Amino acid sequence: MPELPEVETVRRGIEPAIRGKRILSAEVIPDPKGIRTLRRVRSAPAFRKNLTNRIIEKVDRRGKYLLIYLNHDEILIIHLGMSGRLLIRRPSDPPDPHTRIIFHLEKKLELRFADPRKFGEVYLFSPALGETAVNPLDLGPEPFDPEITSAWLLSRLAKSSRPIKAALLDQYLIAGIGNIYSDEILHASRIRPDRNASSITREEADRIVRHTRRILKLAISKRGTTAGDGVYRDSRNQPGSFQNHLQVYAREGEGCYHCRSKIASRTIGGRTAHFCPECQK
DNA sequence: ATTGGGACCTGCTCGC
């Protein structure tokens, strides 16, 4: 669900509310079927114990991950998966369905993690407990990182035989792009999603770099995309509005705004790709 | 070594 623009919107929503606040307790809601959410977080009791009385220092984002920095050098890392939400609530607010964890904060605030499909994950990094070895954030650079240039991208694509869409979805190449924005970026760049990555030219790589930044920036300003099943919501449970600006995603069978041809959709690299057969070559 | 496909969950929509 949430890609970079959605995660960034959530970050901007929760940061001012929770920064500087003390965590009074972390309430992990038991799930008889097992909680994928806590798969890598040791046991729920240890998780609760380590979060109690920590103070939230800042909220960062890396790719699609949220990093909640706590005092004593601990980092709470949250990935929203497909359907995860982080909601700023009051104790008196009605319960949210599928809530997995409630972080009770001082000043009568709650940060609730709700996730119907349970694809979200929560990690707690505690150097004090020797948990520094694995870093799930060993991702590719952020799309806005100046390190990303057309020459840089071209060199990464040159020796790869996968479709360009699969490459853009690779978080270890560039962090933060998901299925919606990869379709939009390739349409704006006039490149078919099934093109072999090694066939991309310098000029095309330049278009990818520029449109990636432009589209992600625009999507952030529109507070993300709430398309299709409308799963995505921000920290106040509000939808985004970038779905009103989509050129190809979720528009199969409709006319391309540029050439009026019918938008096609087919599976590429295990994901549904949407593209204009006329505009994209 | 890469790459492709299935698995992981639940809820919703569509077609019969």
Added chain:
DNA sequence: TGCGAGCAGGTCCCAA
């Protein structure tokens, strides 16, 4: 109206 199949924005793991 009811029900099962198919599908959903992500990532991991395994086999080729």
